[in-house]
Amino acid sequence: MLPTIEMRKVMIIGAGFAGLSAARKLAQCGLGLEITLFDKKEDSAFLPLLPDCLGRGVNPEFLLSNIENFCGKLKIKRVREEAAAVDFESQQVVTLASKYAYDFLIIASGSQTNFFSNQAAQNYAYALNNINDLKPITEALEGNKFEYFIICGGGYTGVEIAANLWLYFKKAGRDKKIIIVERAPVILGPLPDWIKTYVQNNLKSMGVEILANSVIEEIQKDRVRVSGRPVFEKAMLIWSPGVRTADFIQQLPVAKNPQGRIVVDEYLRANPHCFCAGDTAFFGDKNNFLRMAVQFAINQGNQAAVNIIRSIKNLPLKKFRPLDLGYIIPLANNKSCGEVFGFKLKGLLPTALHFIMCIFRSAGFKNKVGIISDLIKSLPGPYFIGPGKV
Numbered sequence: 422m423l424p425t426i427e428m429r430k431v432m433i434i435g436a437g438f439a440g441l442s443a444a445r446k447l448a449q450c451g452l453g454l455e456i457t458l459f460d461k462k463e464d465s466a467f468l469p470l471l472p473d474c475l476g477r478g479v480n481p482e483f484l485l486s487n488i489e490n491f492c493g494k495l496k497i498k499r500v501r502e503e504a505a506a507v508d509f510e511s512q513q514v515v516t517l518a519s520k521y522a523y524d525f526l527i528i529a530s531g532s533q534t535n536f537f538s539n540q541a542a543q544n545y546a547y548a549l550n551n552i553n554d555l556k557p558i559t560e561a562l563e564g565n566k567f568e569y570f571i572i573c574g575g576g577y578t579g580v581e582i583a584a585n586l587w588l589y590f591k592k593a594g595r596d597k598k599i600i601i602v603e604r605a606p607v608i609l610g611p612l613p614d615w616i617k618t619y620v621q622n623n624l625k626s627m628g629v630e631i632l633a634n635s636v637i638e639e640i641q642k643d644r645v646r647v648s649g650r651p652v653f654e655k656a657m658l659i660w661s662p663g664v665r666t667a668d669f670i671q672q673l674p675v676a677k678n679p680q681g682r683i684v685v686d687e688y689l690r691a692n693p694h695c696f697c698a699g700d701t702a703f704f705g706d707k708n709n710f711l712r713m714a715v716q717f718a719i720n721q722g723n724q725a726a727v728n729i730i731r732s733i734k735n736l737p738l739k740k741f742r743p744l745d746l747g748y749i750i751p752l753a754n755n756k757s758c759g760e761v762f763g764f765k766l767k768g769l770l771p772t773a774l775h776f777i778m779c780i781f782r783s784a785g786f787k788n789k790v791g792i793i794s795d796l797i798k799s800l801p802g803p804y805f806i807g808p809g810k811v
């Protein structure tokens with residue numbers, strides 16, 4: 422028999438956008454649930470501004486919000502450990518130290534850099550997928566020992582990193598070569614042609630070279646060999662060909678896509694007692710699925726919590742109906758592009774919208790003010806636009 426409502430244990434793995442929105446909803450639902458949040462990190466990080474910490478000099482501190490404080494305010498139990506496994510049979514979250522029984526579980530552990538089992542990349546390449554990745558990159562940039570900056574992967578993150586490196590070197594007055602290496606014939610594969618063309622021209626105007634139909638063939642310390650090219654010496658490799666979900670998910674007996682995202686039903690369930698949200702959840706089918714984005718992570722976290730509350734109250738579950746507001750590819754020369762509410766946007770407006778979204782969604786007044794102040798400081802003039810006509 423299930424325990425009384427007051428005794429119900431709801432566990433959430435991951436204190437990112439999805440996990441925190443779920444935790445807040447559950448804590449405020451008035452059912453007196455016992456909520457436990459698992460995350461090893463001290464702070465939750467606002468990832469969309471990571472590249473701007475490089476180019477625009479946004480202080481990484483303003484991306485952080487303390488998980489302990491969040492849990493304290495909402496009377497949520499905090500476990501500062503990583504989930505190492507989940508036992509669906511006995512309904513337990515397993516960490517290296519202990520086992521925790523749950524009635525309902527939300528897996529919201531986000532995604533991490535996918536090194537595709539490439540040991541040399543793991544040893545020598547840099548990545549930009551979480552807050553801890555920033556320090557090694559900024560230290561390497563400050564050390565000024567590299568001439569070539571090779572970005573493996575021409576997806577959203579790859580192009581954002583390239584543009585921010587361009588801005589960093591422009592501000593530092595250094596002339597460096599930035600190269601994007603992309604296996605496919607074109608960067609930003611699944612996006613509409615006009616975006617690909619706009620971004621490509623934009624990057625070219627910054628002097629970023631795009632090597633399409635190319636692969637990284639060999640990686641050594643400070644040396645990179647790209648197909649059909651002489652070895653790049655003094656090369657810093659930034660690894661951005663894709664992401665995958667957390668390690669423990671790989672062992673779970675559930676359907677997953679090739680990135681390890683858990684296939685969820687229309688109610689965001691992997692099974693009747695386990696919901697998934699954010700980057701961890703694969704919602705849709707292989708031709709039409711939700712991309713990894715903050716808006717979906719927050720909405721899915723909320724919806725997973727609502728469906729747990731409804732399960733406890735024996736009410737029918739609600740289908741998740743995603744509202745796609747659109748997307749923006751923010752580029753550091755302020756010529757961004759994207760589709761918002763179905764409108765095609767180019768230039769300064771999408772740049773501004775991106776930062777408005779970031780400021781709006783950032784946690785806490787201090788962070789918001791800090792981000793605004795750092796963004797203003799990064800502008801050489803009020804209407805700064807980068808080089809070249811795009």
Ligand SMILES: Cc1cc2nc3c(=O)[nH]c(=O)nc-3n(C[C@H](O)[C@H](O)[C@H](O)COP(=O)(O)OP(=O)(O)OC[C@H]3O[C@@H](n4cnc5c(N)ncnc54)[C@H](O)[C@@H]3O)c2cc1C
Pocket residue numbers: 434435436437438439440459460461462465466468469470471472502503504505529530531532549550551578667668669698699700701713714715716718749
């Ligand atoms: C550089 C970069 C730029 C981006 N730009 C944009 C953008 O402009 N717009 C946009 O919409 N999206 C952007 N994204 C994507 C967006 O950040 C993600 O889609 C979003 O963070 C997903 O939220 P989440 O809650 O699923 O995961 P996350 O925010 O990644 O949070 C996951 C949490 O789970 C924790 N965790 C991981 N494994 C475990 C474990 N085993 N046990 C316990 N806890 C665990 C992690 O520590 C982390 O705190 C960007 C991402 C990156 C990396």
